[in-house]
Amino acid sequence: MPLHRAIKELEDMIGDKEKYREELRDFLSKSWRWAKExxxxxIFKIQASALRAARExxxxxxxxxxxxxxxxxxxxxxxxxxxxxxxxxxxHEYKVMSSAILYKQYMAASLGNIYMVSPNxxxxxxxxxxxxxxxxxxxxxxxxxxxxxxxxxxTLSEELVSYMVKYIMDVHGAELEKLGRxxxxxxxxxPRYSYKEAHAMSEEIxxxxxxGVEIPWRCEKELSAMHDTPFIIxxxxxxxxxxxxxxxxxxxxxxxxxxxxxxEGFGEAVSGAQREYEPAxxxxxxxxxxxxxxxxxxxxxxxxxxxxxxxxxxxLGIERFTRFICxxxxxxxxxxxxxxxxxxxxx
Amino acid sequence: xxxxxxxYLMLKALRVAIMGLDEFSDPHDYPLDDVIHRALRGREAVYxxxxxxxxxxxxxxxxxxxxxxxxxxxxxxxPAFVPGRxxxxxxxxREPIYTDVDLSTExxxxxxxxxxxxxxxxxxxxxxKTAIPIAKAAxxxxxxxxxxxxxxxxxxxxxxxxxxxxxxxxxxxxxxxELDSRGQGLGGLIVQQSVEDAYNxxxxxxxxxxxxxxxxxxxxxxxxxxxxxxxKPGLGGIIKLPREEAEKLTRKYNIDFFEGRNAIRYSVxxxxxENILRSLIRNMRTQYPRVRIWxxxxxxxxxxxxISIAAEEGADAVVIDxxxxxxxxxxxxxxxxxxxxxxxAALAIFEARKxxxxxxxxxxxxxxxxxxxxxxxxLGASGIYLARPxxxxxxxxxxxxxxxxxxxxxxxTKMAVSALGKYHIKEVTPDDIAVSDHHVAxxxxxxxxxxxxxxxx
Numbered sequence: 073m074p075l076h077r078a079i080k081e082l083e084d085m086i087g088d089k090e091k092y093r094e095e096l097r098d099f100l101s102k103s104w105r106w107a108k109e110x111x112x113x114x115i116f117k118i119q120a121s122a123l124r125a126a127r128e129x130x131x132x133x134x135x136x137x138x139x140x141x142x143x144x145x146x147x148x149x150x151x152x153x154x155x156x157x158x159x160x161x162x163x164h165e166y167k168v169m170s171s172a173i174l175y176k177q178y179m180a181a182s183l184g185n186i187y188m189v190s191p192n193x194x195x196x197x198x199x200x201x202x203x204x205x206x207x208x209x210x211x212x213x214x215x216x217x218x219x220x221x222x223x224x225x226x227t228l229s230e231e232l233v234s235y236m237v238k239y240i241m242d243v244h245g246a247e248l249e250k251l252g253r254x255x256x257x258x259x260x261x262x263p264r265y266s267y268k269e270a271h272a273m274s275e276e277i278x279x280x281x282x283x284g285v286e287i288p289w290r291c292e293k294e295l296s297a298m299h300d301t302p303f304i305i306x307x308x309x310x311x312x313x314x315x316x317x318x319x320x321x322x323x324x325x326x327x328x329x330x331x332x333x334x335x336e337g338f339g340e341a342v343s344g345a346q347r348e349y350e351p352a353x354x355x356x357x358x359x360x361x362x363x364x365x366x367x368x369x370x371x372x373x374x375x376x377x378x379x380x381x382x383x384x385x386x387x388l389g390i391e392r393f394t395r396f397i398c399x400x401x402x403x404x405x406x407x408x409x410x411x412x413x414x415x416x417x418x419x
Numbered sequence: 420x421x422x423x424x425x426x427y428l429m430l431k432a433l434r435v436a437i438m439g440l441d442e443f444s445d446p447h448d449y450p451l452d453d454v455i456h457r458a459l460r461g462r463e464a465v466y467x468x469x470x471x472x473x474x475x476x477x478x479x480x481x482x483x484x485x486x487x488x489x490x491x492x493x494x495x496x497x498p499a500f501v502p503g504r505x506x507x508x509x510x511x512x513r514e515p516i517y518t519d520v521d522l523s524t525e526x527x528x529x530x531x532x533x534x535x536x537x538x539x540x541x542x543x544x545x546x547x548k549t550a551i552p553i554a555k556a557a558x559x560x561x562x563x564x565x566x567x568x569x570x571x572x573x574x575x576x577x578x579x580x581x582x583x584x585x586x587x588x589x590x591x592x593x594x595x596x597e598l599d600s601r602g603q604g605l606g607g608l609i610v611q612q613s614v615e616d617a618y619n620x621x622x623x624x625x626x627x628x629x630x631x632x633x634x635x636x637x638x639x640x641x642x643x644x645x646x647x648x649x650x651k652p653g654l655g656g657i658i659k660l661p662r663e664e665a666e667k668l669t670r671k672y673n674i675d676f677f678e679g680r681n682a683i684r685y686s687v688x689x690x691x692x693e694n695i696l697r698s699l700i701r702n703m704r705t706q707y708p709r710v711r712i713w714x715x716x717x718x719x720x721x722x723x724x725x726i727s728i729a730a731e732e733g734a735d736a737v738v739i740d741x742x743x744x745x746x747x748x749x750x751x752x753x754x755x756x757x758x759x760x761x762x763x764a765a766l767a768i769f770e771a772r773k774x775x776x777x778x779x780x781x782x783x784x785x786x787x788x789x790x791x792x793x794x795x796x797x798l799g800a801s802g803i804y805l806a807r808p809x810x811x812x813x814x815x816x817x818x819x820x821x822x823x824x825x826x827x828x829x830x831x832t833k834m835a836v837s838a839l840g841k842y843h844i845k846e847v848t849p850d851d852i853a854v855s856d857h858h859v860a861x862x863x864x865x866x867x868x869x870x871x872x873x874x875x876x
Contacts, residue, residue: 153706155623164670165618195623198632199709282733286705311701359690360698362644364614414629
């Protein structure tokens with residue numbers, strides 16, 4: 073299956089970077105104007121349905137929805153080059169959540185299977201406006217399961233996404249067709265490739281990258297365009313992910329984590345893992361990010377107190393799901409009041 | 420008698436109280452005259468004349484003793500027969516001279532006018548004072564500059580924390596803007612981040628900075644992992660600062676409050692293992708795909724392992740700073756007892772090359788003259804890391820002093836390369852040097868200098 077029409081449109085737009093930036097500036101600075109156009113009204117309604125579908129699915133499986141944190145002394149450091157927003161919290165530096173990852177484990181320890189619909193702030197590098205997949209402010213559906221392993225998380229993510237897609241087809245199929253978006257049912261299990269296999273597959277189609285690093289966007293897009301169903305890439309190598317992804321105790325350098333990739337060039341859907349719970353391993357892995365373990369003091373203390381804090385989970389980007397399901401050019405079309413790195417002021 | 424020894428001791432004590440332990444700032448040991456001469460005279464400084472000892476008034480000749488610092492025990496040994504010069508002549512259709520030598524090359528992923536790098540200087544008082552003139556002169560001369568760790572955290576990222584010390588960004592922009600306006604578009608800016616800087620996500624901040632983005636896009640930025648420095652391998656950065664400034668830093672640093680107005684701020688040495696370094700480099704390549712990754716180490720005994728890991732993981736350069744490297748502040752015990760000298764560091768580079776490692780490697784530690792630059796490159800170094808001579812030159816004559824120093828090194832380097840019958844810095848090889856230390860020569864398979872008459876090499 074080739075790249076979706078909307079992805080090609082985005083590529084054409086990006087062809088002239090200056091012009092693209094200006095177009096975005098216009099689009100973002102007066103977003104209330106387009107927000108009431110029929111196309112975007114439908115998108116917002118589909119977004120609401122997607123959340124409803126997710127809640128329906130998870131609630132029926134006994135998951136408990138919990139409130140997400142907004143600020144804390146630390147947040148997720150495992151994010152490509154993005155800076156965290158900082159606030160002065162009574163003389164202490166607190167971060168605005170770049171993801172609720174550390175708190176998901178906290179609540180999974182309390183309630184077992186949990187989810188949150190959590191807002192994230194990431195001050196992304198300026199060049200991420202060209203990916204079509206990055207916003208400075210976005211929502212994630214965050215899921216964590218106590219006592220689960222990698223494969224339980226993978227399976228749940230597949231079932232969740234296929235349920236959500238089916239739900240949207242049933243409720244909005246006809247309207248989406250008017251938007252020019254044709255949807256298909258995706259039956260789990262999805263195709264699953266190890267990172268190693270994905271690396272080989274990428275090399276085969278001529279998109280080369282060094283084994284061991286995160287798959288670059290350009291190659292992820294190519295791989296995505298080869299597929300007509302979402303697929304899983306699992307077991308990323310150590311050094312390419314956040315410190316909380318567990319390293320396989322029997323196979324050094326292999327992380328028990330995964331991504332789900334949408335087909336047709338839409339790219340990453342879900343990112344998840346089985347979590348590291350050995351305090352000594354956590355300290356070592358934090359050092360691999362060049363940081364002082366002292367920064368993550370509460371988290372490390374929790375890992376020791378609640379030992380073994382064995383959980384697995386994943387996050388699904390709401391705007392990315394919306395973009396995919398509606399066949400949109402970029403995530404800046406997939407939410408109201410979008411914010412992109414370096415573009416201000418906006419509503 | 421007792422009175423006399425007491426008086427002697429008191430006078431000694433007075434001297435120590437005033438001078439401190441001048442063993443480490445000693446002008447008899449450090450070639451201070453040489454640096455001053457360069458800062459004052461620029462390209463003219465390639466000759467040893469002054470106002471009194473001027474051309475025509477004195478005669479000159481080499482010392483018979485060997486200087487025992489830097490690469491003093493290595494000698495450049497020019498040949499009489501120079502096919503390389505003939506080849507050059509056939510290109511330029513005249514007898515080539517030293518100005519025909521090309522020093523432009525690539526260092527650690529950056530195109531540069533010559534293989535010198537401004538070594539990372541941090542948040543010490545002296546580094547703050549000289550940072551801007553050094554940045555400007557470096558950018559104009561097309562060489563890479565590194566900004567040391569802790570600057571953003573202690574002196575401010577954008578706004579100054581203290582009126583007299585430029586912020587991190589002032590130092591960065593002085594370099595980058597000069598590179599655009601008066602430079603040749605050559606060079607690059609390296610950014611160190613300590614674990615204390617990581618609290619504030621310095622690298623992320625730089626990577627997402629709107630003003631710096633265009634330079635990142637042009638491939639002019641690099642991030643440097645610091646695994647120690649020459650003067651204090653195994654210890655973290657240390658600076659002294661006023662008590663009230665130190666009080667603001669207690670959350671991020673270990674602070675030793677003396678009695679009185681000053682305090683000492685310690686930055687942690689930070690913990691590495693083979694796995695941590697490997698994964699850190701991978702992490703950085705994932706997180707910052709548009710910047711170069713450098714690794715800087717002090718004179719460690721596992722240097723070859725560090726170089727191998729950095730090379731395997733695709734780092735762009737490894738800097739080896741020897742114990743002769745300068746510092747704004749280091750404990751006596753480390754400067755007296757830790758690590759090894761520049762020659763050993765240079766031999767580590769040589770050994771790494773012999774093992775087929777191709778990553779760019781830089782040598783630091785009292786290397787500041789063109790002869791030593793060429794010797795280092797001959798052994799396999801991709802460039803030279805220098806800082807102290809730049810600071811001294813900036814103190815003597817500001818930006819002009821730094822430019823003078825750089826010009827003198829450039830001219831000397833060209834002279835040395837051309838004397839070897841070569842016309843590009845990259846053409847020099849281990850064959851161009853000889854070693855006065857027989858043991859070293861034997862161990863590494865280098866030419867022993869007194870072997871020359873009996874060998875045809």
